[in-house]
Amino acid sequence: MDESPKDICVVTNSEKEGLPPSHPPSNTNGAAQQKPEDLVARAIAPVKREFLRPPPSSRTTQNDAASDTNVKQSQSNVVKEKKSKRQLKRERRQEQKSALNLCPEIAKTGDVNTCPYKDKCRFSHDIQAFMAQKPADLEGECPFITADAPCPYGLACRFAGTHKDGASAATANVLKKSSEVNGLSKDVQKLLWKNKMCFTKADSVIKSLGLMGPNLKTKKLDDKEEDEVVLNGSQAADETECKKVADDSVDCSDCPPTYAAPDNVEEACATDELRPSKKAKSVVDEMCTDEVENGATVLEKDIEKNSTETESVHTVDDVFAEPDISLKIHPREKKLIDFREKMYLAPLTTVGNLPFRRVCKILGADVTCGEMAMCTNLLQGQASEWALLRRHSSEDLFGVQICGAHPDTVARTVELIDKECTVDFIDINMGCPIDIVVNKGAGSSLLMKPLRMKGIIKAASGTVDKPITVKVRTGYFEGKNRIDSLIADIGSWGATAVTIHGRSRQQRYSKLADWDYIYQCGRKAPSALQVLGNGDIFSYLDWNNHISDCPELSTCMIARGALIKPWLCTEINEQRHWDISSGERFNILKDYVRFGLEHWGSDKKGVETTRHFLLEWLSYTCRYIPVGLLDVIPQQLNWRPPSYYGRDDLETLMASDSAADWIRISEMLLGKVPDGFSFAPKHKSNAYDRAENG
Incomplete structure (x- = not known):
């Protein structure tokens, strides 16, 4: 068709700025000849015909392929010099001095x-x-x-x-x-570095449950300077037996505790059996520098308190009865959180950082959760891992997510978080599909070890007052779902809520989430356990359908949908499809950059850190297709967008799946990139069903 003077002006400006033209020419793209219903059946987004790009010419394709080959060959010819650790350290010192x-x-x-x-x-x-x-x-x-x-x-x-x-x-x-809390103090970090942090609550709970993990085994009190606890023959035998069977295949939760009630109250006051030797100094005393009062350490008092506080309300005759372990692990009534119909923003790896959560809070999110943090790294005092627990003052209902493989590790972590951080709940990830996590026995691998799951949840819930929630997948292998058989037990073990991602570990993010199975689990769950669904929510219609189809669900967790369009919570609250303009989307990016500079800093390092995470986010937002360009609405999460033009230059640029265009958007907000800058998204995916990250 003929171009009007206005059209010519727009194209000229686009060429001058280096942006793609906002008004597309006519094309003969194959997708344009198909009906929208056929495209939807093939999971291709039905973009209106007038916005589709023409297919690239064969000559251009050949040139691009040749250039890519040349680049790969030139890169392969470059031999990188292998440097020693000492040389790398020297270079870092020299760079700091520059x-x-x-x-x-x-x-x-x-x-x-x-x-x-x-x-x-x-x-x-x-x-x-x-x-x-x-x-x-x-x-x-x-x-x-x-x-x-x-x-x-x-x-x-x-x-x-x-x-x-x-x-x-x-x-x-x-x-x-x-405006930010949950920072790690230097004193606590030094204690963690030196492995001298005291975990009285966690160790007493682990001991009462008979769960002796690898971390506790390495801390046996077998040196002369360490604590020596005198046990009678039967107690020592019980303890030895409990240690032998405390593995993945045997449940040790019913083993008798290593400390038992004495025969009478007078003996309990006079005996020194549960006290350390006066000649040997306790390791706990060395690590915690606790004062000894009346010959007993604070750790012993805590153990004795946990073992007898449920007995003190009964008569003397009841003291001689065996204490109920379930009462000892739950000595306090926990504060409950009502998740019903709240907008819950999922903990999102890499992109779900504090600035992103602030953006989502402005756009309607009710509940936020920090990125998944590894328990072992937190216990080692790694600053980068503790940064994942940071909380902004605008996050009024905030939780942290941790991931661990053993009950003692998780129990100590939740005790440390309870002491050092201000959180409303602690979520334990038992569904992460990442190989490096699964190979360590954490994440999705726990789905094959229900006894280990039981030990972790019981130990965590018995250590802190904070509500303990759990996030799982349907199972480890595709077609072998197992959460429905564990859903009742998860509540009895001490969890207050469970989030079910409707995919197995083997599926990762391929295929659609199995919401029928989520409904089945929700109906089997006890009334005290809140069940949250997760998977493929991308519009207010998806939200409404899942809530109405299964009233037993408390709410739905929003994950990748918020990465692609963070205003999803606004659409759900206002019950509409928001045909958001490119200018409004750009303002959201401006807010993110401002929050990022406040969080990571406004110096050179802070600017480049903000740029890096902005680019990670742009690698998701490019998948969004504006409502006004679609023949069928709403967009589904599994739709693959064809190459199309936007309604203006900025919208066209935002639709690009090229990292070079993402960098150009970052330069509009943060200035020119440094020399030699390059970027590749962490998820290494340009298709919905091939995402590699967890």
Whole structure:
């Protein structure tokens, strides 16, 4: 068709900016000749004919293939030099000393004399050299600008030109961190590094359950300087037997505790059987520096308290009876959370970071949960793993998700989180399909070990007052679902809610979620256990159908749907299909960048970290197809979008599945990328049924 002057103007501007044309020419794409019903049956998005792109020419395809071959050959010819750890460490030290890395203390104040380490500082103190190589400031205003406090990054901030003189940098640091909680203190981190952290509650619960995991076995009290507990013959035999059978194939929850009630109350007050030897110093005393009162440590008191607090309300005759283990693991009434019909944003690996959750909170999410954190890494004090537990003040109902393979590891982790963090619930991931997690015996591998599941849930729920929730898949192998046979037990073990992802571990994310099986599990669940469904929710119609089809479900968890269109919660709350414009979507990205700079920092490192996670998110948002371009609505999560033009240049750019176009969008928000920059999404997927991440 003939182009109008307006059309010609638009195309010219697009060419000038390097963007694809917003008004598509006529084409003979094969998808345009098919009916929408046929496309939907093949899981291809039925985009309106006038927006489809023409198929690429064969010459262009051949040229692209040739260029790709040349690049691969050139890359294969480059032999990378293998460097030793000492050499890599030396290079890192040299880079820190270079002008690229100005001392943070000097950057805050602009005064060379403020660094407490002086010449021993590992960073550069040359302000002039740093300013000479510093890239130009970014457009916009510093996210830390306030009336009373300056930016905590000072000269290193990429928005330094907008800074104002104000209060001290120390005030700015307090202001920066005031909106985020759950940070790991240096003192606690050092204790974790040295393996000297005390876990009195977790160890007493594990001991009462007879679950002796590998971490406890390595801490046997067998040295002369360690605690020696004197047990009679029968108790020692019971303890030895319990340790032998505490594996995946035998349930040790019914084993008798290693400490038993004495024959009478007077003996209990006079005996020293449960006290450490006076000549030997307890390891617990060394690690926790607890005071000894009346010959008993705090750990012993805690064990005795847990074992006798349920007996103290009865008569003296009841003291002689064997204590009920189930009462000892649940000595306190837990606070319950009502998830019914709340918008629950799933814990999303890599992309479900704090800035993304803040965006989703603005767009209507009710419940948020941090990314999955590995218990072993948390117990080692890894700062990068503890960063996954950070919580923003806007997250009014927030939980953390942990993943572990053994009851003692999980119990100690939940005790540590309960002490150091402010959370509303703790979720245990028993459905992660990632190989590195499954091979360690965690995640989906627990679905094949119900006794291990039982031990983990019981140990966690008995250690803390916080509600313990569990996330599972239908089973490990496709076609062999097993959660329906465990759903009643999960509630009796101590979990307050369970989220069921309607796929097996073997399926990963292929095929559609089996909601009929989720309904079956929901109907079998006891009334005290809340059941949440998860899988393929991408519109308010999906949400409505699942809630109405099975009233036993408390709510539905929203996962990948929120990655592709984070305004999904808004659509559910307002019960409409939002034909969102490219400008509105770009404003959401602006909010994300601002939240990212507040979270990761406004210096060079913080900007590039924000860019990295923005690109990870853009690798999902490109799958969204605007409502106004579809012949059939709503879009389904398994639809593959064909190549199409948007209604304007920005919408066309956002629809691109090329990493180069994602980088261009990031440059519109965060400036030019550094030299030699490249990006590949972590999930390594460009198809819905081939996602590799968990």
